Amino acid sequence: xxxxRVGMIGxxxxxxxxxxxxxxxxxxxxxxxxxxxxxxxxxxxxxVQEAADQLGWNESITDWRExxxxxxxxxxxxxAPSDAHKEIAIAAAKAGKHIFCEKPLxxxxxxxxxxxxxxxxxxxxxxxxFNYRFSPAVRLAKKLVDSGRLGQIYHxxxxxxxxxxxxxxxxxxxxxxxxxxxxxSHGDLGxxxxxxxxxxxxxxQEVIGMSETFIKERPIASEMTGLSAKGSGDGPKGKVTxxxxxxxxxxxxxxxxxxxxxxxxxxxxxxxxxxxxxxxLGSVKFDFERMNELEVYFTSDEEDVQGFxxxxxxxxxxxxxxxxxxxxxxxxxxxxxxxEVLELxxxxxxxxxxxxxxxxxxxxxxxxxxVDKSIEERRWVSLSEM
Ligand SMILES: NC(=O)c1ccc[n+]([C@@H]2O[C@H](COP(=O)([O-])OP(=O)(O)OC[C@H]3O[C@@H](n4cnc5c(N)ncnc54)[C@H](O)[C@@H]3O)[C@@H](O)[C@H]2O)c1
Numbered sequence: 001x002x003x004x005r006v007g008m009i010g011x012x013x014x015x016x017x018x019x020x021x022x023x024x025x026x027x028x029x030x031x032x033x034x035x036x037x038x039x040x041x042x043x044x045x046x047x048v049q050e051a052a053d054q055l056g057w058n059e060s061i062t063d064w065r066e067x068x069x070x071x072x073x074x075x076x077x078x079x080a081p082s083d084a085h086k087e088i089a090i091a092a093a094k095a096g097k098h099i100f101c102e103k104p105l106x107x108x109x110x111x112x113x114x115x116x117x118x119x120x121x122x123x124x125x126x127x128x129x130f131n132y133r134f135s136p137a138v139r140l141a142k143k144l145v146d147s148g149r150l151g152q153i154y155h156x157x158x159x160x161x162x163x164x165x166x167x168x169x170x171x172x173x174x175x176x177x178x179x180x181x182x183x184x185s186h187g188d189l190g191x192x193x194x195x196x197x198x199x200x201x202x203x204x205q206e207v208i209g210m211s212e213t214f215i216k217e218r219p220i221a222s223e224m225t226g227l228s229a230k231g232s233g234d235g236p237k238g239k240v241t242x243x244x245x246x247x248x249x250x251x252x253x254x255x256x257x258x259x260x261x262x263x264x265x266x267x268x269x270x271x272x273x274x275x276x277x278x279x280x281l282g283s284v285k286f287d288f289e290r291m292n293e294l295e296v297y298f299t300s301d302e303e304d305v306q307g308f309x310x311x312x313x314x315x316x317x318x319x320x321x322x323x324x325x326x327x328x329x330x331x332x333x334x335x336x337x338x339x340e341v342l343e344l345x346x347x348x349x350x351x352x353x354x355x356x357x358x359x360x361x362x363x364x365x366x367x368x369x370x371v372d373k374s375i376e377e378r379r380w381v382s383l384s385e386m
Contacts, residue, residue: 105361171231184242209248
């Protein structure tokens with residue numbers, strides 16, 4: 001097998017990011033299993049054909065069940081909103097297909113566990129789309145933590161701040177409806193931070209959170225895609241059923257303390273996704289708006305030059321960078337997906353589970369739900385309760 005035959009469902013924001021990853025992979029990582037962009041699936045025949053032409057897919061179809069049953073497809077890639085993930089993933093597993101599913105894995109922890117079980121029972125490979133793990137600067141942070149160069153980890157502090165729905169007239173898109181999205185900023189933005197925390201620091205022991213929905217009703221959307229939408233302020237309104245902002249604290253199993261803030265109401269922050277880690281021997285700071293950089297501080301530096309240094313993670317010594325441009329030539333958001341698809345294709349070729357897998361998706365979902373429970377019951381919730 002030297003090709004990976006892909007069928008993809010959903011073709012807007014993430015669909016485009018994944019399509020670009022499949023197209024770019026062979027050019028920069030020629031030894032990886034080559035994705036063959038077989039078919040793309042959407043509900044509107046003419047719109048999905050247009051997307052197939054634009055994004056480079058061989059054909060378009062309108063029935064995902066038909067796509068899943070096709071003999072000439074190895075991998076099903078799910079880029080639909082979260083309410084569609086479970087049914088498609090379980091059907092794909094039963095049909096013996098590998099699965100790549102966007103985050104958050106499911107609407108609930110129970111659903112996420114069912115998806116993991118189905119994939120394990122079927123013996124297929126499964127991956128969840130936590131793409132920020134694949135930034136070279138984040139990999140450098142991971143290397144510094146794992147090698148002990150930051151010493152004992154005391155703090156993980158993370159924030160994901162956006163402002164795209166601050167206008168009360170911004171329409172009621174699917175991301176603001178619990179039955180479609182599962183939750184708001186918590187499952188959309190917070191999920192990425194939780195995964196980074198798991199990746200960089202480890203498992204969590206207990207959590208306590210708070211959340212708020214600042215704008216409780218919005219005009220019904222007439223058109224929507226990704227983070228944009230149309231709707232009229234004069235038209236009918238519907239109820240917002242998810243959080244606009246969620247904050248929580250955690251104690252990690254290794255004794256570190258964590259704090260998390262996810263909000264869509266941070267004026268001026270288009271998409272600030274950042275974290276700091278403080279250890280006994282030093283600290284790191286990462287901000288996705290400057291994703292090629294990691295700020296690093298070591299307590300062992302001579303006293304008169306102590307301070308954060310800015311490391312540009314673009315040298316061949318940094319993960320993935322050998323395949324890209326000469327040192328100092330930066331990469332962007334889309335590259336995280338190319339690296340993600342690289343891991344997926346390598347794992348399938350090597351007959352191992354890709355990382356992050358549905359197991360990581362379940363772990364993230366457990367934290368999301370534990371935080372919700374803590375908010376509802378106004379108390380610390382242990383992850384062992386979940
Ligand atoms: N990893 C990331 O950084 C990241 C970023 C954004 C979104 N996401 C996740 O990706 C998924 C999709 O989000 P998006 O921003 O691409 O959404 P989007 O609104 O831009 O696109 C959704 C696509 O799914 C299709 N779709 C909707 N309902 C469907 C259904 N029932 N069956 C089949 N297709 C359906 C739509 O037609 C559209 O093509 C969500 O789970 C979201 O949380 C991840």
